[in-house]
């Protein structure tokens with residue numbers, strides 16, 4: 692299944708249909724455990740990006756290009772660093788949230804390498820971070836100033852909390868779960884299923900649907 696996103700001109704793919712060397716490390720639809728012991732289902736629908744040139748020239752919003760939110764290094768599996776590359780569709784929601792933040796602070800907002808989307812098999816992704824959903828960003832500088840003090844990070848964290856009530860900001864600190872050299876903003880475990888995409892196309896779903904029909908409960912959902 693593949694549909695084209697009209698606004699971005701990027702194909703949207705069901706990662707369950709991708710070749711194994713890509714699908715396996717992306718783990719589409721699998722449950723991932725967080726550091727707190729909660730489980731969340733990983734995204735299944737991704738934008739397909741055919742080249743770095745496409746990443747560089749695709750603007751998600753006025754101030755954020757797709758490349759900024761998919762820049763990874765050797766911590767990511769080799770098969771996921773080759774093009775075409777795949778980014779969860781929810782990255783558009785992240786960019787929209789960052790744009791609101793950018794407009795308020797009125798200065799350039801820089802995202803760190805490995806600080807946008809990371810696959811669940813990325814070596815920095817073991818704790819089930821929203822980065823694996825494409826809904827988190829690590830901001831390392833604003834207006835050319837690095838974010839590395841409690842005062843700066845706290846000030847911009849307060850702006851993010853005020854503007855993005857659905858978001859979460861990592862507290863300042865040096866221990867696990869804290870940050871002392873960037874501002875982590877995330878939207879939680881949001882996934883996006885674009886219009887024109889069907890979520891029920893694998894064999895298990897087909898069998899379940901047939902079961903529902905034979906027991907007369909099809910379409911009856913409270």
Ligand SMILES: [Zn+2]
Nearest residue numbers: 827828829875
């Ligand atoms: Zn982060």
